Amino acid sequence: MGENVMELNFGSLANFSSSSSSPKPLRCPAPFLLKTYDLLEEHSEIVSWNEQGNAFVVWSPAEFSELTLPRYFKHNNFSSFIRQLNTYGFKKISSKRWEFQHEKFQKGCKHMLVEISRKKCEPSVFPSYLKSCSEENAMTNSSVEENISNNHELLMEENKNLKKERLKLQMQIEECKTLEMKLLECLSQYMDSQQNKARRLC
Amino acid sequence: MGENVMELNFGSLANFSSSSSSPKPLRCPAPFLLKTYDLLEEHSEIVSWNEQGNAFVVWSPAEFSELTLPRYFKHNNFSSFIRQLNTYGFKKISSKRWEFQHEKFQKGCKHMLVEISRKKCEPSVFPSYLKSCSEENAMTNSSVEENISNNHELLMEENKNLKKERLKLQMQIEECKTLEMKLLECLSQYMDSQQNKARRLC
DNA sequence: CAAAATATTCTAGAACC
DNA sequence: GGTTCTAGAATATTTTG
Structure with a gap:
């Protein structure tokens, strides 16, 4: 019931563990x-x-x-x-x-x-799109970017990608807001129906 | 009984999320x-x-x-x-x-x-904030912008701003997510308490 | 013709073993 | 670590307004 809902949706939170990924050479191939x-x-x-x-x-x-x-x-x-x-x-x-x-x-x-090692990513609370964004952020802060940013072509490409990403993020926000409204709607309907049931039980 | 209630309510939630976009009875199958x-x-x-x-x-x-x-x-x-x-x-x-x-x-x-219709989002209550198409993207890729951006300096500046904006959008999404979790938690708690009331009434 | 819907491809998530 | 089933994501391609 209520508990199940929570489990279903927040279960991934429990797996929130820091990953110590160690890509050290193994002695024998997989x-x-x-x-x-x-x-x-x-x-x-x-x-x-x-x-x-x-x-x-x-x-x-x-x-x-x-x-x-x-x-x-x-x-x-x-x-x-x-x-x-x-x-x-x-x-x-x-x-x-x-x-x-x-x-x-x-x-x-x-x-x-x-x-060659197995790719393994820890289950995360964050949706995949946020993961990729974070990775990108990590990259942009590095000195690597300083060098390549001087290239005009790359700059243009980055610009294009950033705009694309912005669009995606905007759509996600739109979705979030829609979902919130619907959750609220659902909540209110649930309250109504439960009150009716309670009345009938009296 | 608890389970039936749940099904009813999440079923309706699922309908909410899809009713906004497309699943009206089509005349011809995919x-x-x-x-x-x-x-x-x-x-x-x-x-x-x-x-x-x-x-x-x-x-x-x-x-x-x-x-x-x-x-x-x-x-x-x-x-x-x-x-x-x-x-x-x-x-x-x-x-x-x-x-x-x-x-x-x-x-x-x-x-x-x-x-039978194409799946857009999970039957799960939880987001999968992923894409259905929304239509607020008019402002993005005008060719005007492309031309202006040919200037190297401007490009750099624009990219900097885009990254700033991206960060902002990402934070907004995080906030939305938090709010959704709270809403769901609230919903689930409410369901529990209502069921307890109902039991006592019996 | 642009934009939306659908199809195709490649890769990844997740459950289970 | 391996096997299975399903989904995400990026492109193509087609359909539609």
Whole structure:
């Protein structure tokens, strides 16, 4: 009841814990990375390193899912595989084919796998848009910005982005206000209905 | 009884948030829904209604992607199809097979498709302050402004101001959020106290 | 044609195991 | 840490006023 509402909506507050993220080099690569690297040494037509050896291509997602995945993982879902790739920071670098890249994932460089770590962000009270804003703020205060701000092109770009962001923030505020009104409306309706119920009970 | 009260009230809250924007009865179903419904009338072995006709099953994702999807959509990605299903509120109801369900998506009930609408915000009471479109953005990107901004100095100044403004907007959002939490807390407390009163009256 | 709605893509959140 | 399901976010693309 009332309590459940609170839990549902404020539950995330309980998880408010400071994160001591430690991206120190691990001694052994994550199993997922090893398996993915190994699977590329099969020299199959289903999946392989790309021409430059700095990314890999799943040439046939269907066969890859049905034949390759279950031999290395506990599933045969392409989407689960992709979810893992994203978790480890791989990017899809072609819109034409299933080609994924990570700076530290290269042909013949098995030793570099230890430098790839899982992305992990703590659950936070703040909505994602605020997170990204805060990150940006942190950046703007650094000296990095001092250097790049001298470039006219970058300035223009930043200007454009800032305006875009302003628009977004304005819309969010609009939404907030609307929601507040609706919450109030809901509250008042609830009070009415409860009073009617109480009357009937008398 | 408590639970029913809750459902009633949060149901109405959900209606509030959507009633302002769009969910009036449409005359014609979303293209995606029509296509998905049509594709199920092929009586194929790749995809079909389930036994009860209240959900559908993609029996062979690989063939579905390669053969079925491109005939109805502009792509052959299973994941894009699933993204659409989720956007329209379908749920995957089996862990064993690709079976998706929506209350208003049933065999022989094409007319019910008009009642399915695209999700804009969560059914949750809580914000997801995210975007529906509001229309107070006229003042932002005029081309006039673009020209003036070609001056380097002015650009710098404008960016500085934009950042200042951004900070202000972010603070406003924080305030809104706090207020919303208080409102909800109030609502929840009120519900509790009213229920206690009702119990005593019994 | 501009703006809104819908579609497609890529990535991430969160629950559960 | 892995797997699953769903959503966020950025673009494309289409539709509509």
